[in-house]
Amino acid sequence: MNTYELPSRESPYRKLLRTFRQNILISIGTVIILILVFLTIGAKWLAPYSPIEQHLDQQNIAPFSDSQYLLGTDMLGRDLLSRVIYGGRVSLSVGFITSLISASLGIALGLIAGYTSGFLSEFLARIIDIALSTPEILIALALATIMGRSLMVVMISVSLVWWANYARILRGQVLQIKEMDYVTAARTIGVQDFRILMRHIFPNTIAQVLVMVSLNMAAAILVEAGLSFLGLGTQPPTPSWGAMLSIGRNYLQTAPWLATIPGIAIMATVLGFNLLGDGMRDVFDPKMRR
Numbered sequence: 645m646n647t648y649e650l651p652s653r654e655s656p657y658r659k660l661l662r663t664f665r666q667n668i669l670i671s672i673g674t675v676i677i678l679i680l681v682f683l684t685i686g687a688k689w690l691a692p693y694s695p696i697e698q699h700l701d702q703q704n705i706a707p708f709s710d711s712q713y714l715l716g717t718d719m720l721g722r723d724l725l726s727r728v729i730y731g732g733r734v735s736l737s738v739g740f741i742t743s744l745i746s747a748s749l750g751i752a753l754g755l756i757a758g759y760t761s762g763f764l765s766e767f768l769a770r771i772i773d774i775a776l777s778t779p780e781i782l783i784a785l786a787l788a789t790i791m792g793r794s795l796m797v798v799m800i801s802v803s804l805v806w807w808a809n810y811a812r813i814l815r816g817q818v819l820q821i822k823e824m825d826y827v828t829a830a831r832t833i834g835v836q837d838f839r840i841l842m843r844h845i846f847p848n849t850i851a852q853v854l855v856m857v858s859l860n861m862a863a864a865i866l867v868e869a870g871l872s873f874l875g876l877g878t879q880p881p882t883p884s885w886g887a888m889l890s891i892g893r894n895y896l897q898t899a900p901w902l903a904t905i906p907g908i909a910i911m912a913t914v915l916g917f918n919l920l921g922d923g924m925r926d927v928f929d930p931k932m933r934r
Contacts, residue, residue, distance in 0.1 A: 651862050669923030673858075676916030684732040691726035696881040698722055704899045716901050718891070720747040724901070727883040728909050734884045735913060738799055738868040745803040747857055750810025751849075755841050757811060758818025769815065775808035780867055784876050795884075798868050798877045806864075810856060817849045849925075858921035862914040885910050 681692055692714075699721030707716040709722070715724040757768035784801035791797055814871030821827060822845060830840050871877040880887065885906040892903030 651863050661811075667923045667927055669919045669926065673916045673918070673920030673923060676912060680732055680736065680913055680916065681855055683729050684736055687729045687733060691723075691729045692826065693723040693726045695727045695730040695756070695883045696722065697726075702896070704902075706899075707901050715905055716899075718888075718893065719899070724905055727884070727888065728905060731883040731885045731888060731906065732909065732913070734795065734872075734878050734882070735865045735868060735910075738795065739864040739917070742802040742806065742864045743857050745799075746806040746860065747810050747853060749803070750807035751814055751846075751853065753807070754811035754814025755818055755846060758815040759822055759837065759845065764779055768811070772808045772811045772815070775802070775805055776812065778805055780805050780875075781871070784871055793876050793879055795868075795878050795882075796879050798871050802864055802867055804812075806860060808858070810853065813852055813856065814849055817852060818845055821845050821848055855921050855925045858917050858924060862917035862921070865910065865913055865917070870882050 656815055673820070699717065701718055702710075702713070702717055702721045705713050705717040705721075708714065709716070713723050713725070716860040717723060753772070757765050757772070760768075768885065780801050783804055786796055787797045787801055827840060827844050830844055831837075868877055868884070869886030869889065872884045873890040875887075875890070878884035878887055889903050889910075892899075892901075892906065895902045
């Protein structure tokens with residue numbers, strides 16, 4: 645007697661999780677990010693010294709030349725390993741907060757701009773164009789003049805510009821999705837517009853949003869480093885990778901590790917988020933797979 649086995653039914657969550665595990669880009673990116681998160685959350689216990697504690701009798705010690713200071717010290721005798729670990733807190737905070745604010749504002753306005761029509765849709769589209777054409781540095785300079793130089797200035801200036809990236813992508817996707825038959829059917833039977841947006845349109849845009857969040861986290865870290873390098877972001881003595889780069893450039897010939905070590909930290913962190921974003925793009929969009 646022949647027996648017939650029903651094919652196993654795998655839940656969408658397990659299928660997505662299995663796909664993520666099989667993607668090497670996501671795996672590598674996730675490992676890098678988890679290491680960074682672990683170091684920054686546990687900085688109080690993992691950092692061997694205070695990031696601002698000075699030892700003027702132990703200035704510019706080279707990395708791996710002293711067992712007391714694994715990555716060496718800077719021109720004020722501060723432990724570089726501790727400063728790099730605490731500097732990661734700044735970068736992650738900027739990346740997370742700016743991505744959260746930008747995504748929240750951009751998603752809301754993108755859904756409205758795409759779903760509505762007429763004057764409101766065109767007005768929001770023009771606002772998006774204006775925001776996209778405004779460089780973060782100009783907003784940062786203006787805010788620094790009003791509020792002073794601080795990390796808050798960096799987060800506000802980036803958020804005021806980057807929400808438009810989400811809004812533009814969401815608007816384009818909504819314009820396509822709202823013409824689908826199931827959306828038309830829902831509208832025909834009297835389903836409220838808000839319910840259509842939340843249950844039928846927005847869920848179909850989540851994949852693209854997740855990819856954008858990951859890639860924007862990497863970009864936000866670079867922007868924070870750049871603005872801190874120019875003196876507009878985190879102010880001394882608070883450790884910041886960008887500020888450490890700015891100071892280290894003056895010692896490239898005598899103590900090159902002052903610039904290379906925070907530079908490597910920035911590169912590794914940005915690489916991790918970029919790999920995660922590229923991997924998710926490959927998973928969610930089969931046409932983009934290599």
